[in-house]
Amino acid sequence: MNYRFLALVSGLVVSAVVATAPVAGQAGATGARPNGSPPKAYAAPRTPDGQPDLQGIWTNATYTPLERPKNVTKEFYTPEEALQLAKRAALEESDQTEPGTVADVHYDFTQFGLDRSQGTMALNLRTSLIVDPADGRLPPLSAEGQRRAAERAAARKSRGGPHDSVQNEPLSARCILMDRNGPPMLGGAYNNDYQIMQAPGYVMILTEMLHDARIIPLDGRPHLPPNVRQWTGSSRGHWEGQTLVVETTNLTDKFAFQGSSENMRLTERFTRVAEDTIRYQFTVEDPATWTRSWSAEVPWKKTIGPIFEHACHEGNYGLYNTLAGARAEEKRAAEEAAKKKSPK
């Protein structure tokens, strides 16, 4: 952290807030910008076969939380508040942790350009990504949702400790799936980039991390049969005016988005609202989990490439090291216990 970096953050944040304000405003209840002027009409360019052109490299990096903080009651920050918050979040992220703490057992994000303020970031005036319910928070769990959450917790416990076996490690550590993949696709700490490509009848979304190509047919074909379940489900798309609408079903109960069930039905909407911005909205319908449907929205900002292949298994020595570390600790603990039992 240095003053040059602070200046960089300030510049980035100012431009991002200004650029994103109309996006936040258009989605507001009045449909107008926060300053009251009407939203500017933007028509996306067209691909040679006539689809609105969403192609390019985009990022959904954000400091905005999915759920509204409990001490916040409004839907939007003022640009000044958003600027202050983004500066503080950037400082905290680049500070990371205090030396000597457990969380400090980590490389320095800033040395690898991985803190969000070093990259492109569309700042949102919204106080939460969730736009519905109006309180910006996940709806209550349904009775079935509560029961399943308890069952999942019990099942996890019965499998032992988090490092007892490779299957107990999170999907991310096993290079299977990350929050960037979704769906829905939400940013994480870093590498929040996507490449959209369009061909007649198809849209392809490449997720940088973990390098997953999501191929979405647009030809009206039905979803996969109900017995076929996939990590990222079965996605089918169509155009509604300027908006690409993608419906996803056939998810698996091996992966739960915020506690969702395998029968979650997800509708995502991609609208290019400016040359450098896509408005990404999604609605989750899952009565087996929540008492009502809910929706969220996050801007995707155009960014630079290339996207380097995130070949996750290639250098995933960490998985081995973690398991080896856990076994070494068990051995040490057993030896100490044995010493205590039979002191010489």
Add this chain to the structure above:
Amino acid sequence: MRMRRAVVGVGVALLLAAAPVMAHHAFSAEFDINKPFKFRGILTQWEMINPHSWFHFDVRDESGTVVSWMIEGGSPNQLIKQGVTKHTLAIGTEMTIEGYQAKDGTNKGVGRNLVLADGRRLFLGGAASSPDNKPAGK
């Protein structure tokens, strides 16, 4: 740092979710908080790979014997966007590495700080894309 943060944060009583310092896996499970180290090493290989890059060093121990260490760093994806390539960092570069050793006791560690002989921190914050501040290690 605390002072600057306090100045920036003043007047805003609203909280964002804490910025997660969370990578692809739990580093605290891989490395031991009770085994910090600091030594000088000569770079012998940089694996510019995902999910995390790995730096290989030759390190002279207290008895004068050269031993090999592997140091885990971050995903290289953003560095590549900033113009850093696997040739940016020359083999043979000397660095001071501060970090924590693997829990299994082998010569592996996480590189909390990688500092070049002239005191510059490796790849620090956007330096790679700044024309008057060439990528470290060149």
